[in-house]
Amino acid sequence: MKNVVFNKIAMENKDKSNAAWWQPGLQLFLRLSAWIGGPIIIAVVVGKFLDNTFGTAPWLLLLSVSIAFIVSIVMIVRIGLREMGK
Numbered sequence: 001m002k003n004v005v006f007n008k009i010a011m012e013n014k015d016k017s018n019a020a021w022w023q024p025g026l027q028l029f030l031r032l033s034a035w036i037g038g039p040i041i042i043a044v045v046v047g048k049f050l051d052n053t054f055g056t057a058p059w060l061l062l063l064s065v066s067i068a069f070i071v072s073i074v075m076i077v078r079i080g081l082r083e084m085g086k
Contacts, residue, residue: 028079028083031079032076032079035072035075035076035079036072036076039068039069039071039072040065040068040069040072042068043061043064043065043067043068044061044064044065046064047060047061047062047063047064047065048061050064
C-alpha cells in the first residue's frame with residue numbers, strides 16, 4: 001500500500017515537471033507580444049479618434065503611435081532585463 005502511494009506521488013511529480021518545461025517560454029512570449037501589439041493598437045485607435053475630433057490628421061495619430069512605440073521598447077527592455085536576472 002505504501003509503495004502504491006509513493007509511486008502515485010512520484011508519477012504526479014513527474015507529470016508536472018514534464019508539462020511545465022514550455023510554460024515559462026510561452027508566458028514570456030505572450031507578455032512580450034502583448035507589449036508589442038497592445039500599446040500600438042490602442043495608440044492607433046486613440047490617435048485616429050483625436051485626429052477626427054480636432055481635425056489635426058495625421059499629427060495626433062503619429063504622436064500617439066510614437067509614444068506607444070517608446071513605451072513598448074521600454075517595457076520590452078525592462079522585461080528582458082528582469083528575465084536575464086533570473
